[in-house]
Amino acid sequence: MKLSINVKDENTTGICYGIAAYSLWGILPLYWKLMESVPALEILAHRICWSFIFMLLVVYFYRKRGSLSAIIANRKKLFLIFLCGFIVSVNWFTYIYAVNSGHVIESSMGYFINPLVVVLLGVTVLGESLGRWQLVAIILAFVGVLIITIQYGRIPWIALILAGTFALYGLIKKMIHVDSLAGLVLEAFIVMPIALTYIAILEKGGKGSLVSSSPAVIVTLAGTGVITAIPLIFYARGIERTTFSMMGFLQYIAPSLQLFLGIFIFKEYFPLTHFISFCFIWAALAIFTLANAGVLKEHSAVGQKIKAAEIETKKV
Template sequence: MLQDERSKGIAAGIGAYSLWGLLPIYWKLLGEISAGEVLAHRIVWSFLFLILLFWALRKLGTLKEDLRYIKDHPKISAGIMLSAFFISINWILFIWAVAAERVVEVSLGYYINPLINVVLGVLFFKESLSNRQRTAVGLAVCGVLILTISFGQIPYVALALAFSFGMYGLVKKQTQIGAMTGLILETMFLLPPAIVYLLIIHRDLSSILYLPDLSTALLLAGTGAATAVPLLLFGSAARLIPLSLLGFLQYIAPTSMLFLGVLVYGEPFTAAHGAAFAFIWTALLLYSIRPKRKPSAA
C-alpha cells in the first residue's frame, strides 16, 4: 500500500514538473497577444476553473469557512495579497520572457531558485549555512557573474523569476493555506485589476469576448487548467512522497525548458552559457547531496 502511494506520488511529481517544463510551448502559442493581456486572462480563467473544481469536488462549503477564517485574521489576508503580488510578477515575467525568446534564461531562473531559497532563509529566518551550502551559493554567484561579464548585463529575467517565486514560497509558508485554497484566494485578489485591465485595453466588455479565432479563445480559456492542474499534481505529490525526493524532481522543469529553448526554439547557447550552467549545476549537486549522519554511540 505504501509502495503504491509512493509510486502515485512520484508519478504526480513527474507530471507536475513536466507540465511546468512544457509551459513555454503554451505561451509561445499565445505569442501574438501581449503578456499583460495573457496574464489578465490567466487570472480570470484560473479563478473560474478553480471555482468549478471546488464545486465539482463539493468543497465550496470548505472555501466559505476558509474565507470566514481569513476575514477574522487580517495578517493572513495581507499574506495572501502579498503572495498574489509575487506570483503575478512571476507569471508575467515568464509569459513575456517566452515571447521574447528568452526560454534559456527562464530555465536558468528555475535552476537557481533553490539556491535563492537558501539566501532568503538566511535573510528572513536567520538560518545558518553549512560550508557546503556557502560553497553552493558562491558557485551560483560565479555562474551569474560569468553571464553578466560576457553579455554586459545581469541576467535580470532569471534573477527576477527566481526571487519572485522564492518570495512567493516564503510568504506561502507563513500563511499556511492549502494549495488549492491559496491559489483561488490569490486569483480572487488579482481578479478586479485583471478585469479593469481588460476593460481598459478593449474599452468595452463585448470586445473582450471578441477574439480573432476560435483556437486563440480556447487557448486563453485553457490558461486556467494550465495553471491549476500542475499545482494540484504537485500538492498530491507533496502529500505522498518525501520532500527530498520532490526536491530532486523539481529539476525536470528547468531541464525541459533548457532543451526547448536550445533544441526546439533555436536560442543561442554559447560557451559563456555552458560555463555558467556548469557552475550552477555543480552548485545544485552540492546543495542536493545530504551529508551522511555519523552513527550514534551505543
C-alpha cells in the same frame, strides 16, 4: 507485509504525480508560444481571471470552502495572501514575457537557481545559519550568473526576478500555513479586479484579443486557467504521497525541459559561455542537493525548514 506494499504503492503514485506536475511546468513554454501574438500583460490578465474561475470550481469540488472562510477571517493572513497575489502576478508576467520574447533559456536559469535563493532568504529573513556546503553552492551559482552577465553585457534580470519571486512567494506561504488551493483562489481573486479592468479597457478600445483574435487564440486564452490548475493539483496529490526530499529532487525536471526547449525547439542562442555558466549552476545544485540529503555533512540550522520552503516555491 500488505501495509508495506500499500505504502510503497502510495510513494510510487506520489512520484508519478510529481513527475507529471513538473513535466507540465517544464513544457509550459509551448503553450505560451501559441499566444505569441498576444501581449504578455494581456495573457497575464486572462490567466488571472480564468485561473480564478477554474480554481474556484476545484475548491468547490474538493470541499475547501471552510479553508477559504478561515483565511478571510484572519486579517493578517489575508494581507499576506494579497502580497502573494502581487508576487505571483509579477512571476507569471515575467515568465510569459520571457517565453514570448525569446528568453526561455534565461527563464530556465531562474528556476535552477531558485533553491539557492530560498537558502539566502532563510539566512537573511529567518536568521538561519548558512552551512559550509550551502555557502560553496551559493558562491558557485554566483560565479555562474556573473559569467552570463559578462557575456550578455547586462544582468540576467529575467532569471533573477523568476528566482526571487518564487523564493519570496514560498517563504510567505510557509509562514502563513494556508491550504494551497484555497490560497491560490484568494490570490487570484485579490488581483482579479485589476485584471478584469485591464481586459475591459482593451476590449472597449478594440485592442483586446477577444475581439481581434482568431477563435483558436480565444480558446487558448481561456485554457490558461486549466493549464495553471492541473499541475498544481498533480503537485498537491504528489506531495501528499511522497517525501519533500523526493519532490525537491524532481523539481529540476521543469527547468531541464525548459532548457531543452530553448536550445533545440526555439533555437535560442546558446554559446560556450552559456554552457560554462550553467555548469557552475549545476555544480552548485549538485552540492546543494547532496548536502540537503545528508550525503555531505552540513553544520547549519537550515535543514528541513529550507527544504520545505524550497518545495513550497513550486506551487506558483
